Amino acid sequence: MRVLVTGAAGLIGAELVGRLAAQGHAVTALVHRNSMLIDNGGRVLPSREDALPAAGDIVIRHGDVRLPGLGLATPPPIDLLVHAAAVTSFDAPRAMLEAVNVSGTHHAIDVARTAGARLLHISTAYVCGTDDGPTSASHIGRRFTNGYEASKAAAEALVRASGIPFVIARPSVVVGDWAEGQIARFENIYMIFKLIAERRIRMLPAAEGATLDLVPIDHVMAGLLAIIAHFPALAGTSRHLVAATPTPVPAIRAAMARAGLGIPEFVPSAHFDPASLPAGERRWHAAAAALYTAYLLRNPRFEPGGPPLPACQPTDDAWLDRLIAHAVRAGFVSARPDKGVPASSAATPAPSECRP
Structure with missing residues (x-):
């Protein structure tokens, strides 16, 4: 499958790019400035910056999600667009969150629609905002604790109204892997x-x-790959990628x-x-x-992703x-x-x- 991943230099993006290529997908990795992709284990992913990717290849393209067409003069032919690009800083200016997280999602939708591709949009479980208690994977809060949460809720609304085949993945607080606690970037x-x-x-x-709903990054990756593998059955839904227990x-x-x-x-x-x-x-x-x-x-209690997604460790x-x-x-x-x-x-x- 031909896959375009936005935010490919980020924590989730880079790890997902490596795993998709390992499965034999032809991956175009959209980056803004960074030309080096480093996976969660600290390994530099082999990539190139020319032509189109073949099966198992990673080709880097420089773009900007704030621009129409994701800043690409000619977007590559794709079957799936994974939209992972986002500003995640809680103190980011509102204009930046609007430009990247909201307008960037609009531009990703347009590229997917033009290509006739499916869209896997990566959001956050914390679009529940200040709401506590049992939280379904389709729930969106009415009040948010920061601009990041609000911008991701607005982006989800665009995806649902897009009319293209989509799945929304909602990870919670992504931290180190389950076996060793390994994490490429120390955040949140x-x-x-x-x-x-x-x-x-x-x-x-x-x-x-x-x-706090802390989720191992390897569970998030397993969930994303399961969504991609079972996309037709999950289309039009939102799925939590969250901890076994908070x-x-x-x-x-x-x-x-x-x-x-x-x-x-x-x-x-x-x-x-x-x-x-x-x-x-x-x-x-x-x-x-x-x-x-x-x-x-x-104390939100997020509904697990459920089959065919794997259970969290x-x-x-x-x-x-x-x-x-x-x-x-x-x-x-x-x-x-x-x-x-x-x-x-x-x-x-x-x-x-x-x-x-």
Whole structure:
């Protein structure tokens, strides 16, 4: 099958490109600036930048999802377009989210329609917004905690109204693989691990019963490949790619303690006042931790993807320990009590330091 993957240099995009090529698909990898594709194991994927891909090949094309035709003078002939390109930063400007996540989806739809191709759109389970409790794979919230969630909900609406064959895949918080915790990029929840371990942050608000739905990246890949293999049977639906069981917030505290990385204090949000924090911690909270705290205040229970998608491996304490252990081995997280920023000397971190 001839497949075009947008966002091919991203965490999900690069890993999916490698797996599709390994299955014998002819893959066109759309990138914006990056010409090197690195999979989740840190391996550079063999690719070229000329002609059309043959079976098992990866051909890189430079484009821009913000532009009509995805910025390609001549889009390649394709059978399937996997739209993985997105701005995922919670603090991204609204105009950027609109241009990439919403208009970019519109342009992907147009390319798929012109090519007579199917569309696999990669969204997020957190389009549920602030809604808690049992959450079906078709549910969309009414209120969102950040512009990223809102932009992905708007993009889904475009896909549903497109009139072309589509499936929407909704991963939750994508983290390391199940066997070893391996992850190519440390994003989202890993920043909380880092801030706690380095004693930048000691206190965070959390709701009683709150959970985080952390999903192994290999489960997400298996789900995406299953969707592609069974596309006709799934067309017109949304499917969650989520954890076997969500991670309770206290389990994160316990895992940090087991790893010797500090013990955060989670307090009810009604009792949490950022203004009462020491000056250094207050600055770190405002610039980084506050981007993620909304995810410590919710307890959505996502409906599993269901057959023909595979079941997720156990997302238990042992797996959480492997996630943290890999972050330590890679040098991203370390127990550094000496790095705590004194209130008198803390500098406000640059926004780029805290993007997921």
